[in-house]
Amino acid sequence: MEINQDLVKGNITTIVLNALRDKDRYGYEIIKSLEDSSNGILKMKEGTLYPILHNLEFEGYVISTEKKSDRGRKRKYYKLTKPGLKLLESKKQQWEGLKILIDQLIARVSYAK
């Protein structure tokens, strides 16, 4: 299934925040986890992810720490902060609301036809 990336872009912050909800991850791991969770549909590129992570870090929604990975290399891990978690919850609610609204609007259009 092809997904218009522009539709995803509007919610990309929510998606990234959600990827950090359960565990701290490094950049590539986030991309991979999103790809896996979306069955390969969402292929985020590093050029999109890192500026988002920078921004979230700048706003205080995530913090980054350097840790050694399993392979022994130092990596920058991103962790969700409390404000980040709050933001995620609020964005999720917004999404739920939007989803209902869009569903309703689409349904109306179908009836009109």
Add this chain to the structure above:
Amino acid sequence: MQNKLDKHFKIVLSGIWSPFFRKRIKREISDHLDDLAKEKNLELTDAVNHLGDPEEANSLYKKLMYQKLKSDFLFFGSISAMIFTLGVFAIHEQVNKYTRLRLSSYSRIEKKYKQDIESLNHFARTSETRNAQVLFQNAIDENGRIVDQNFLDKIDDYDYWDSSPTINKEKYNYYNFPIAHAGVLSRLAKHSFKNLKNSGYSEEAKKKHIKLAHLIYSTETIAGYRIANNMIKGIVSKVSTRLHLYSDTTANRTSGTTMGLMNLMPSIVGIEKTYRSQNYYVAGLCHHALDF
């Protein structure tokens, strides 16, 4: 591969002038590339091809950099503006203080006489201090109250710049009065001024006393202080024999006085500031007293 990667970096980093930001981006991309190559079992050459659109990344990074710059500018800008304003106020206040207290004249005088003073022998001030204490002990009790109504008359009995121990201690009562405090001196000076007005001094003598105080007050100049010193000699001329006896020590006395004044400059500035609103005599006496 290096060429491809360099080209990628060149586009991504174009317009990113913050060295820290550039370093961070470079490191992130390099780490990502490394992960990508290992995860997908690719050669780094091929992994570069899997990187995203560099133009898009560049535009996002630039947006982020300017956003951060704006926020930093607001933060550091406000702090700098605050420090600058406070600095201007502080300098203004210092200049005001400097002008108000005429500190420039002190430093000018200090500079002018420094060499001269340093070339002269230091004057032993122990006797002065003791004599001064005798003087005040007879005027003030241990609680700082004025007990001697004829304090001013007694001034003439002393030459408290005299370095020799000639005071007849038997003549006076002693109190355990350590150092003349500014508040006590002020009260004493006011009282003395009142006494001076009501004293039996001739108008000319009164004028001399006031002139003396005035001169001392105006001895923000050492020259003035020297004149004042000479004035004292004139005032106490009725004990001219003493003056005659110690005339050979005049140079030393003057230098000691000057040196004392030099050392006391900060206190004098302080007392002057405190008693600015008082009349010249009070301030002058305080000056004098501080010299002890």
